[in-house]
Amino acid sequence: xxxxxxxxxxxxxxxxxxxxxxxxxxxxxxxxxxxxxxxxxxxxxxxxxxxxxxxxxxxxxxxxxxxxxxxxxxxxxxxxxxxxxxxxxxxxxxxxxxxxxxxxxxxxxxxxxxxxxxxxxxxxxxxxxxxxxxxxxxxxxxxxxxxxxxxxxxxxxxxxxxxxxx
Numbered sequence: 001x002x003x004x005x006x007x008x009x010x011x012x013x014x015x016x017x018x019x020x021x022x023x024x025x026x027x028x029x030x031x032x033x034x035x036x037x038x039x040x041x042x043x044x045x046x047x048x049x050x051x052x053x054x055x056x057x058x059x060x061x062x063x064x065x066x067x068x069x070x071x072x073x074x075x076x077x078x079x080x081x082x083x084x085x086x087x088x089x090x091x092x093x094x095x096x097x098x099x100x101x102x103x104x105x106x107x108x109x110x111x112x113x114x115x116x117x118x119x120x121x122x123x124x125x126x127x128x129x130x131x132x133x134x135x136x137x138x139x140x141x142x143x144x145x146x147x148x149x150x151x152x153x154x155x156x157x158x159x160x161x162x163x164x165x166x
Contacts, residue, residue, distance in 0.1 A: 045082060046081075049081055049082050049083070049088075050081075051081050052078050052079075052080075052081055053152075054152070055150040055152055056077070056150065056151055056152040057146060057147055057148065057149065057150060057151065058144055058145060058146040058147065058151075059073055059075045059093075059095050059097070059144070059145055059151070060075055060142070060143070060144045061073040061074050061075025061076070061095075061142065061143070062074050062075070062140065062141070062142055063137060063138065063139050063140065063141055063142075063143055064094065064139065064140075065139065066134065066137055066138075066139050068134060069098065069099050069100075069134075070096055070097060070098045070099055071096075071097045071099065071134075071137065071143065071145070071162070072094055072095075072096055072097075073094070073095050073096075073097050073143060073145060074092065074093070074094050075092075075093060075095065076090040076091065076092050076093070077090060077091055077093055078090050079091050093155070094155070095145075095151075095154070095155055095156065095157070096155065096156040096157075097143075097145040097156075097157065097158075097159045097162065098156065098157065098158040098159065099134055099158075099159060099162070100158060102160075103158070103159045103160065103161065103162060104131070104160070104161040104162070105131070105132045105133060105134065105136070105137070105161070105162045105164065106129050106130060106131050106132055106161070106162075106163060106164065107129070107130050107132060107163065107164040107165070107166055108127050108128070108129050108130075108163065109127065109128055109130070109166075110126055110127055111126065111127065111128045112125065112126050113126075114126060132164055136164070137162075137164055141164065141165065141166065142164075142165040143162050143163060143164055143165060144162070144163040144165065145157075145159045145161075145162045145163075146159060146160050146161050146162075146163075147159060147160060148160040
């Protein structure tokens with residue numbers, strides 16, 4: 001008689017376990033509307049937080065070392081598309097930016113306000129470009145160095161142009 005009771009208990013437990021498992025699968029299975037809602041949320045987030053680019057053609061950062069033929073620039077690159085704990089995730093990198101005789105070094109300053117433009121002037125007349133040399137650059141100032149090609153993952157490149165941000 002004890003074997004019958006134990007057998008019935010085992011079968012009962014298996015039945016209750018199976019029912020619980022099936023109920024859990026049914027209740028926690030994502031419906032199509034849940035998946036559509038998640039896709040919509042992701043789309044809305046992507047409007048605010050653009051995806052990480054597959055190619056990088058320039059680096060914006062601080063000059064931490066200056067020599068006659070190169071700059072060492074410290075900048076940041078995004079490592080995650082969406083913020084974690086409210087902050088954009090970024091990695092600080094140091095890149096050696098080689099300078100050649102062909103590298104254009106310049107700064108741009110605003111010389112007029114938009115409301116000061118005359119009828120014969122274009123928006124380009126708001127700005128003045130000044131050609132510089134490496135001697136005009138200062139450690140601690142910001143630059144945007146462009147390579148004209150994909151430099152993602154590289155620690156050194158030759159710049160086509162360097163915009164000095166004063």
